[in-house]
Amino acid sequence: MVSIRTNLEKVQEKMASACRKSGRKESEITLVAVTKGVEPVRILEAINCGVKEIGENRIQEADSKFGLLPQEVRRHLVGHLQTNKAKKALELFDMIQSLDSLKLAREINRRSGEKKVPLLVEVNTSGEAAKTGIRPQETLDFLQQLAELENLIILGLMTVGPLTDDQTVIRNSFHTLRNLFEQAACLNIPNCKMEYLSMGMSSDFEIALEESANMIRIGTAIFGPRN
Ligand SMILES: *Cc1c(COP(=O)(O)O)cnc(C)c1O
Numbered sequence: 001m002v003s004i005r006t007n008l009e010k011v012q013e014k015m016a017s018a019c020r021k022s023g024r025k026e027s028e029i030t031l032v033a034v035t036k037g038v039e040p041v042r043i044l045e046a047i048n049c050g051v052k053e054i055g056e057n058r059i060q061e062a063d064s065k066f067g068l069l070p071q072e073v074r075r076h077l078v079g080h081l082q083t084n085k086a087k088k089a090l091e092l093f094d095m096i097q098s099l100d101s102l103k104l105a106r107e108i109n110r111r112s113g114e115k116k117v118p119l120l121v122e123v124n125t126s127g128e129a130a131k132t133g134i135r136p137q138e139t140l141d142f143l144q145q146l147a148e149l150e151n152l153i154i155l156g157l158m159t160v161g162p163l164t165d166d167q168t169v170i171r172n173s174f175h176t177l178r179n180l181f182e183q184a185a186c187l188n189i190p191n192c193k194m195e196y197l198s199m200g201m202s203s204d205f206e207i208a209l210e211e212s213a214n215m216i217r218i219g220t221a222i223f224g225p226r227n
Contacts, residue, residue, distance in 0.1 A: 004046050004049060004222060005049045007222050007224070008046065008050070011205075011222060012026075015031070015205070015216070018209040028214055030215040030216075032054065032215060033046050033053065033054050033219070033223075034055040034057075034078060034201075035054045036055075036057045036061065038219075038226075042223060047073060052072075053075075054074070057078050057079025057080075058079055059092065062077070075093045077089055077097060078098060081096060083103055086107045086108050086111050090111055096120070097119075097217075098120075098122045098132065098158065099119045099120065099121050102145055102146075105145075105146055105149055112151035116153045117151060117153065119153065120156045120157055120196060121139065121142065121146075121154060121156075122158045122160075123157055123180060125159045125177050126159075126161065126162035126163075126169075133159065136176050136177075140180065140183060140187065143184055146189075147190060150191065152191055153193070154189075156196030156198060157184065157196075159173065159177045161173050161199065161207075167207060171210075174207060174208050174213065175211055177197065178197060181197050202220040202221035203220075205221075
């Protein structure tokens with residue numbers, strides 16, 4: 001079996017080369033290791049190799065594993081969140097990358113307690129029916145609607161690229177998110193600071209980096225295929 005360390009080094013080499021290609025600095029890219037379906041011992045191994053941010057897509061799975069991980073690892077929710085699990089998600093995660101409805105936003109705002117909740121808005125840039133996320137043409141309005149929810153802090157946008165091998169289709173999808181990110185940054189919404197453009201997974205992160213992603217979410221390329 002190929003080691004996590006070797007896999008990570010390969011990902012980092014590809015990140016470096018994609019950055020060189022588009023004149024960017026590697027230091028501005030945040031790597032989130034997506035640990036869904038991965039046993040805690042293997043997550044710990046990745047952490048030992050320098051992983052500082054991890055992503056999970058299910059509350060229950062995260063809850064069963066997070067207690068075994070060091071406190072300082074940053075935890076991202078990258079999967080769809082049901083409104084009735086918002087409270088639990090706030091206990092478990094440092095950032096929720098999958099804000100995809102006003103109903104969920106209101107519930108998170110209500111449950112937030114003392115501290116402001118860092119979130120990314122998920123946009124369905126591919127238009128695939130199976131994917132969650134706000135429609136691109138509704139995203140800027142959505143951000144404006146969030147302005148009144150004072151306990152939220154919107155730190156950027158997230159998307160999952162289309163399920164295809166067609167590089168042009170994938171690139172268009174990422175380009176759409178990048179345009180929205182730039183437009184959103186100009187709106188000057190008080191609780192909205194466009195810092196993170198989260199796009200790119202194992203199969204498409206190099207395209208995402210060329211399209212200005214500064215946060216990529218990698219599972220398979222680090223941990224190998226999931227069961
Ligand atoms: C599973 C998942 C990833 C990682 O996918 P890989 O193809 O294994 O790299 C990234 N983002 C989200 C939202 C995911 O659900």
